[in-house]
Amino acid sequence: MIPMEKLGIGIIGAGRIGRIHAINLYRFFPEVEIVGIADIDLDRAMQLSREIDNKKVFDDPTALINHPDVHAILICSSTDTHTDLIIKAAKAEKDIFCEKPIALDIELIDEALTAVEESNVKLFVGFNRRFDPNFKKARELVLSGKIGKPHILKITSRDPEPPPIEYVKVSGGIFADMTIHDFDMARYLLNDEIVEVYATGNVLIDEKIMEYDDVDTAITVLKFRGGSMGVIDNSRKAVYGYDQRIEIFGSDGMISVNNKLEDETMIANSRSFQISKPLYFFLERYQEAYLNEMKEFVSSIINNSNPPVSGMDGKIAILIAEAAKKSLKERKPIKLEYQ
Ligand SMILES: NC(=O)c1ccc[n+]([C@@H]2O[C@H](COP(=O)([O-])OP(=O)(O)OC[C@H]3O[C@@H](n4cnc5c(N)ncnc54)[C@H](O)[C@@H]3O)[C@@H](O)[C@H]2O)c1
Incomplete structure (x- = not known):
């Protein structure tokens, strides 16, 4: 309307x-x-x-x-x-x-x-990271062929602290709650579908998480329809702050996006070069992405255009999360047959 x-x-x-x-x-x-x-x-x-x-x-x-x-x-x-x-x-x-x-x-x-x-x-699903200007540029570079054919995608996605245990109970587990952003980011960056998932994980931070059949540290290996491969590494606790980095390696080069820091000042002395820590968590790190996301939502209504993140994108991310959960449990790669 x-x-x-x-x-x-x-x-x-x-x-x-x-x-x-x-x-x-x-x-x-x-x-x-x-x-x-x-x-x-x-x-x-x-x-x-x-x-x-x-x-x-x-x-x-x-x-x-x-x-x-x-x-x-x-x-x-x-x-x-x-x-x-x-x-x-x-x-x-x-x-x-x-x-x-x-x-x-x-x-x-x-x-x-x-x-x-x-x-x-219209239904617009809130995968805010797609609206981060650096990740958006990385996708555009991939699509324009600047690094040739993408071979390996690496996503580092670590939170500064685990959520409260009350949240863990209802979150659906690390893959549906946290890695879901990375699954969407992987599809978005390579503009390709994930066809196989292998996940491994462990409880290395808080033993209480084990009681809810969940892990706090996970590595997920992805295979894409076009042949590229990906790896996502997740931790619920990085002592130095929210760690959000990507690297895409291809036949003609490599693209990387590093963390956004609290400030851009660097100090050097005879022992070291020192820079600031990454911005603390999602509210700080993705401030600009949340604003851009809302701009796209409002514009899709006013201009009557299709939302850039669809209900199907939301569903696929959960299908991948389910496959990762199954892979962790069964200790084997799981094929995705959603299309
Ligand atoms: N895109 C992102 O970066 C991002 C970040 C955080 C949370 N989320 C998602 O946003 C949702 C909310 O997360 P949050 O961290 O803001 O949680 P929150 O607990 O801070 O807030 C949720 C609010 O919803 C209210 N609520 C619960 N049931 C309701 C109902 N039936 N009707 C109206 N209000 C109700 C609660 O009282 C609470 O105030 C979750 O689905 C979460 O996965 C997304």
């Missing part, structure tokens, strides 16, 4: 990621009106509302979805709420931005994607 005046947006979930999107929309999008924020924790919604000119708060997300001034909905609540809210928004003919992952269960994802298709609304 293309709005005539301002684009009315409703935000569901006033937690870490809901706050980022709400503040970006409020500060940088004069063409958008935030109609309200819904959170089952009304105090949280009110706290966020105070930061954005006291926008209306709702404790019932359905009331916000059905509000007549809402053209589009941002789903930033916990993962287990996503598909129900997507279906409600689609039935109300509202365009949708949904945070990753769409869900942890493929059947639920399919139900949500069917509702989206039947209502002919």
